[in-house]
Amino acid sequence: MFRRSGRSRRVRLLLGVAATAGLLAGGLVAPAGAAEPVDEAPEVIVNGDFSAGTAPWWSTANSPVAVSDGRLCADVPAGTANAWDAIVGQSGLALTAGEGYTLSYTATSTVPVTIRANVQRATEPWTTELATAQPVGTTAERVTETFTAGADHEAAQLVFQIGGGAEALTFCVDDVSLRGGTAPPPYEPDTGSPVRVNQVGYLTHGPKGGTFVTGETGPQVWTLDSADGTRLAGGTTTPASVDTASRQHVHTFDFSAVTTPGEGYTVTVAGEKSEPFAIGDDLYASLRTDALAYFHHNRSGIEIDADIVGEQYARPAGHLGVSPNQGDNDVPCQPGVCDYRLNAAGGWYDAGDHGKYVVNGGISVAQLMSTFERTLYEENADAGPLGDGALRLPEHGNATPDILDEARWELEFLMRMQVPAGKPLAGMAHHKLHDKEWTGLPTRPDRDPQPRELHPPTTAATLNLAATAAQCARLFQVYDAGFAAQCREAARTAWTAAKAHPDILADPQDGTGGGAYNDNDVRDEFYWAAAELYLTTGEDAYRQEVLRSPLHGDTDAVFPRGGMSWGSVAGLGALNLSTVPGKLSADQLTTVRGMVTEAADGYAADSARAAYGLPYAPDDGHFVWGSNSQVANNMVVLGSAHDLTGRTAYRDAVLRGMDYLLGRNALNQSYITGYGERDSRNQHHRFWANQLDPALPHPAPGSLAGGPNDAIQDPVAQAELRGCAPSMCYIDDIESWSTNEITINWNAPLAWVASYVDDLGSGAPARARCEVTYTSHRWDGGFTTQVVVKNTGALTIRPWRLDWTFADQQRVTDTWGADVRQSGPRTTAEALGWNLTLAPGGTVRFGFNGRSTGLVNDPRAFRLNDRACGTTS
Numbered sequence: 001m002f003r004r005s006g007r008s009r010r011v012r013l014l015l016g017v018a019a020t021a022g023l024l025a026g027g028l029v030a031p032a033g034a035a036e037p038v039d040e041a042p043e044v045i046v047n048g049d050f051s052a053g054t055a056p057w058w059s060t061a062n063s064p065v066a067v068s069d070g071r072l073c074a075d076v077p078a079g080t081a082n083a084w085d086a087i088v089g090q091s092g093l094a095l096t097a098g099e100g101y102t103l104s105y106t107a108t109s110t111v112p113v114t115i116r117a118n119v120q121r122a123t124e125p126w127t128t129e130l131a132t133a134q135p136v137g138t139t140a141e142r143v144t145e146t147f148t149a150g151a152d153h154e155a156a157q158l159v160f161q162i163g164g165g166a167e168a169l170t171f172c173v174d175d176v177s178l179r180g181g182t183a184p185p186p187y188e189p190d191t192g193s194p195v196r197v198n199q200v201g202y203l204t205h206g207p208k209g210g211t212f213v214t215g216e217t218g219p220q221v222w223t224l225d226s227a228d229g230t231r232l233a234g235g236t237t238t239p240a241s242v243d244t245a246s247r248q249h250v251h252t253f254d255f256s257a258v259t260t261p262g263e264g265y266t267v268t269v270a271g272e273k274s275e276p277f278a279i280g281d282d283l284y285a286s287l288r289t290d291a292l293a294y295f296h297h298n299r300s301g302i303e304i305d306a307d308i309v310g311e312q313y314a315r316p317a318g319h320l321g322v323s324p325n326q327g328d329n330d331v332p333c334q335p336g337v338c339d340y341r342l343n344a345a346g347g348w349y350d351a352g353d354h355g356k357y358v359v360n361g362g363i364s365v366a367q368l369m370s371t372f373e374r375t376l377y378e379e380n381a382d383a384g385p386l387g388d389g390a391l392r393l394p395e396h397g398n399a400t401p402d403i404l405d406e407a408r409w410e411l412e413f414l415m416r417m418q419v420p421a422g423k424p425l426a427g428m429a430h431h432k433l434h435d436k437e438w439t440g441l442p443t444r445p446d447r448d449p450q451p452r453e454l455h456p457p458t459t460a461a462t463l464n465l466a467a468t469a470a471q472c473a474r475l476f477q478v479y480d481a482g483f484a485a486q487c488r489e490a491a492r493t494a495w496t497a498a499k500a501h502p503d504i505l506a507d508p509q510d511g512t513g514g515g516a517y518n519d520n521d522v523r524d525e526f527y528w529a530a531a532e533l534y535l536t537t538g539e540d541a542y543r544q545e546v547l548r549s550p551l552h553g554d555t556d557a558v559f560p561r562g563g564m565s566w567g568s569v570a571g572l573g574a575l576n577l578s579t580v581p582g583k584l585s586a587d588q589l590t591t592v593r594g595m596v597t598e599a600a601d602g603y604a605a606d607s608a609r610a611a612y613g614l615p616y617a618p619d620d621g622h623f624v625w626g627s628n629s630q631v632a633n634n635m636v637v638l639g640s641a642h643d644l645t646g647r648t649a650y651r652d653a654v655l656r657g658m659d660y661l662l663g664r665n666a667l668n669q670s671y672i673t674g675y676g677e678r679d680s681r682n683q684h685h686r687f688w689a690n691q692l693d694p695a696l697p698h699p700a701p702g703s704l705a706g707g708p709n710d711a712i713q714d715p716v717a718q719a720e721l722r723g724c725a726p727s728m729c730y731i732d733d734i735e736s737w738s739t740n741e742i743t744i745n746w747n748a749p750l751a752w753v754a755s756y757v758d759d760l761g762s763g764a765p766a767r768a769r770c771e772v773t774y775t776s777h778r779w780d781g782g783f784t785t786q787v788v789v790k791n792t793g794a795l796t797i798r799p800w801r802l803d804w805t806f807a808d809q810q811r812v813t814d815t816w817g818a819d820v821r822q823s824g825p826r827t828t829a830e831a832l833g834w835n836l837t838l839a840p841g842g843t844v845r846f847g848f849n850g851r852s853t854g855l856v857n858d859p860r861a862f863r864l865n866d867r868a869c870g871t872t873s
């Protein structure tokens with residue numbers, strides 16, 4: 001378990017401690033291990049036994065701290081002048097005037113020293129409530145002090161002042177306790193209106209539900225009103241008793257029947273009005289773009305240009321070796337791990353920290369690639385909004401879809417993490433690269449002074465590389481065959497290396513300066529990598545690996561009820577096996593698609609049962625770190641199942657998931673920056689740190705907060721949320737890294753679902769308005785294709801135009817019956833002067849000859865004048 005330390009802002013404030021006055025010597029000293037008096041008073045100190053690492057303890061920069069044998073130890077330099085020149089402390093202590101408190105701790109020092117232990121104001125004039133001088137030697141002794149607080153404090157501090165000694169020493173402290181006062185009141189956040197809705201809105205023809213928090217047991221009257229107060233609909237709520245995840249008494253209401261587009265709608269129940277929302281067809285276009293912009297914003301090794309992102313989000317390139325950065329272009333290993341250095345520049349920063357992790361980069365880039373790959377095979381998916389020039393990033397005009405340009409930024413980094421040929425474990429991938437020590441907040445990437453280090457290679461990282469590089473190879477083939485070949489080679493090499501070293505696991509303790517991302521079960525990584533290599537190469541050896549996997553066909557293992565995640569990736573393979581054309585037999589395809597629909601059935605049932613509509617009901621009832629991404633990943637499975645089957649129940653569960661993320665939840669919180677009236681805007685991030693420094697921006701729009709996490713590992717959550725119900729363990733505070741971080745692997749499924757819901761348009765059931773019959777005759781190196789387009793709708797189409805994207809390298813050479821133009825894989829057939837009109841029930845025919853190399857598949861997704869078309873062959 002890792003912890004962050006070094007809260008620079010607080011440390012800066014403490015440098016003025018010199019003003020501390022008045023010392024009261026003479027604490028009670030008992031031998032270490034003596035029985036403690038039973039004390040029922042509330043504990044004010046967080047993590048006083050250091051079982052959770054160093055946070056939220058801090059120290060002055062000259063005395064770094066680490067946990068050693070369960071104690072917090074600080075290395076104090078020789079020759080400081082005053083006791084307060086070296087400090088270990090904890091801030092944020094709430095004290096009440098007139099209440100009694102007992103401070104106790106056990107301390108040692110390698111050199112005998114007299115320390116000062118004070119409880120005091122955290123700012124000038126540093127008034128002390130307790131000020132002691134205490135001799136500390138090599139034998140652990142327990143010290144107990146009592147005092148009565150003279151004033152109320154919202155955030156006092158305990159400081160051990162350990163400077164002033166002539167010799168360097170190591171000071172260790174353990175079992176620090178400050179008990180007293182009265183217990184804080186139970187956690188009751190301000191959740192605004194008890195009427196909970198999707199604060200962005202509802203698709204015109206989608207489901208429209210909300211939740212009402214109330215102690216009333218009988219149905220309540222609701223009304224839906226337009227912005228000018230006109231009543232549009234009404235009804236009564238359905239009491240749903242207690243929602244287990246929030247422990248709230250709730251009712252639900254449904255206004256799906258309302259299909260009048262508009263903005264500023266509200267629902268009122270029992271005199272309580274919801275946040276405003278829209279009903280419309282085009283609610284999610286900007287969310288798709290913003291969710292994807294997150295990746296460009298968080299690129300390492302490139303300037304983030306004001307012309308692309310706007311002044312407030314612009315910043316210099318990070319980690320290119322420009323002082324004080326150490327540079328990712330020449331990174332050594334941790335001591336003893338390897339004898340080489342790698343150029344591992346580029347990629348995305350993982351999250352609020354500046355770590356770059358192959359394991360987590362893998363699922364993220366895979367989900368971006370799948371967001372694009374879906375447009376090749378799903379007729380309702382539109383490649384246009386992901387295409388060249390469509391997203392906010394620098395690589396415009398290169399004829400490659402922008403979303404693939406973004407993916408490539410990470411893929412190149414992932415390949416740089418591969419152990420070079422000739423070195424031990426050649427072909428494997430280093431698990432991660434990050435700072436030697438945690439940095440404080442805020443720290444702009446280019447100002448991070450920490451040494452960067454490569455951590456040991458692992459099987460999981462190697463398989464992440466194999467899977468994503470394989471997917472890269474098939475998607476880039478038509479845009480950059482050289483890059484695709486590089487990806488294919490890296491994937492094969494990684495796979496071979498992982499087979500040779502199938503159980504090299506990440507160290508769960510390796511969590512200083514970056515996350516551990518440890519995972520002791522890599523069967524799912526093997527499944528995913530085998531699936532991707534099979535889909536790309538078509539080789540039977542990989543197919544056998546898929547079929548032989550113990551996970552194949554085991555829905556619960558492949559799609560856990562709590563959702564896929566960075567440590568549970570088999571589902572990524574299963575989803576692609578289900579949707580990307582390959583050579584699985586009909587039975588085998590039935591098995592993989594069966595896993596997708598069976599899992600989706602479960603998530604859809606969870607969503608339909610939940611008073612807040614979310615498709616996330618983990619078996620143990622706990623909401624995990626990053627629970628919002630678990631919700632989003634279940635939505636990816638549901639959306640894929642809807643693509644495969646057209647079943648509305650799956651689509652509705654995705655849309656209810658959007659409602660949850662955008663405000664229909666126990667906290668009335670939109671977890672996405674810039675969306676909804678009550679949005680998260682203080683997520684844990686070292687540059688988007690406006691909460692700590694108003695000169696810095698809030699997170700960019702479209703950033704998904706981790707969300708409720710009932711393990712509340714960080715000190716802010718521990719101080720504020722104690723006793724919270726699972727779905728309420730969230731606080732929009734920048735220091736709450738366990739509930740409110742933002743990361744690439746949470747925004748990646750958000751980007752997938754934002755694309756999916758945007759593609760739904762109005763949410764009206766897809767009606768076949770056109771039908772394409774596409775018939776190819778192939779020979780070695782070439783083909784002839786006949787296309788028949790039938791207008792099955794009621795409107796005349798004039799002039800008609802048909803678009804599609806080849807998934808492989810097919811080149812149209814000569815054509816007839818239409819003006820066929822190709823740009824890379826994107827192809828358009830337009831009416832000629834004599835066949836401009838396509839009347840209802842009418843058909844047009846055209847055809848072409850072409851060349852092809854490698855894998856050839858008929859396109860499956862067509863759009864006739866921007867409308868999705870069904871196919872008959």
Ligand code: 9MR
Pocket residue numbers: 001002350351352353355514515516517625626737741742743
């Ligand atoms: O998302 C990760 C979550 O599943 C783990 O429980 C947690 C603790 O190991 O770490 C989370 O990942 C963090 C990573 O370790 C460091 N970068 C920020 C990530 C999101 O908080």
